[in-house]
Amino acid sequence: KNEVEQSPQNLTAQEGEFITINCSYSVGISALHWLQQHPGGGIVSLFMLSSGKKKHGRLIATINIQEKHSSLHITASHPRDSAVYICAVRSGSRLTFGEGTQLTVNP
Amino acid sequence: DTGVSQNPRHKITKRGQNVTFRCDPISEHNRLYWYRQTLGQGPEFLTYFQNEAQLEKSRLLSDRFSAERPKGSFSTLEIQRTEQGDSAMYLCASSSNRGNTGELFFGEGSRLTVL
Numbered sequence: 001k002n003e004v005e006q007s008p009q010n011l012t013a014q015e016g017e018f019i020t021i022n023c024s025y026s027v028g029i030s031a032l033h034w035l036q037q038h039p040g041g042g043i044v045s046l047f048m049l050s051s052g053k054k055k056h057g058r059l060i061a062t063i064n065i066q067e068k069h070s071s072l073h074i075t076a077s078h079p080r081d082s083a084v085y086i087c088a089v090r091s092g093s094r095l096t097f098g099e100g101t102q103l104t105v106n107p
Numbered sequence: 108d109t110g111v112s113q114n115p116r117h118k119i120t121k122r123g124q125n126v127t128f129r130c131d132p133i134s135e136h137n138r139l140y141w142y143r144q145t146l147g148q149g150p151e152f153l154t155y156f157q158n159e160a161q162l163e164k165s166r167l168l169s170d171r172f173s174a175e176r177p178k179g180s181f182s183t184l185e186i187q188r189t190e191q192g193d194s195a196m197y198l199c200a201s202s203s204n205r206g207n208t209g210e211l212f213f214g215e216g217s218r219l220t221v222l
Contacts, residue, residue, distance in 0.1 A: 097149030
């Protein structure tokens with residue numbers, strides 16, 4: 001079993017839909033990152049969380065430390081949100097990544 | 108600041124050759140990370156530097172791999188006697204422990220193809 005599990009692996013939505021991507025982890029962590037990766041490889045950091053909830057524009061990230069679970073929500077999704085979304089957990093200096101969720105938002 | 112810069116962006120080499128990748132982190136960042144990513148997978152940790160000190164190495168980093176950060180600024184990742192299994196995207200990221208943000212900034216990656 002991977003230390004970081006994401007679901008779903010693939011997600012297709014219509015423009016405007018509310019999107020949720022989930023991340024569960026099995027190790028003790030000091031922080032959790034949500035990352036966005038576009039075709040071609042560039043990775044952008046969206047959030048770093050150690051507790052509670054953060055919001056940036058249409059993106060919301062939550063974490064429940066007791067349940068070892070985090071969610072990334074996208075409101076009013078848009079085709080430009082199409083990308084791979086990766087959850088990564090930090091333990092000490094080490095980051096362990098999930099395998100990513102491929103999101104496709106159709107117009 | 109132009110962010111984290113990696114070069115070359117693409118490298119095609121024959122099996123058995125040596126390759127070297129360079130990463131220039133954001134100038135005030137003291138932490139630098141190397142990751143490897145194969146198609147359809149999340150990145151895997153390779154190694155971590157704080158300033159010029161290599162503090163952690165993954166078991167993925169065989170003795171054919173070596174990384175340096177001699178002056179605590181740019182870093183190089185060298186792969187000797189490349190094998191086809193080394194084909195991957197090699198990603199560099201940097202962060203600062205000042206202000207305790209820990210946010211990571213990634214380069215665009217260096218894609219290696221070993222023929």
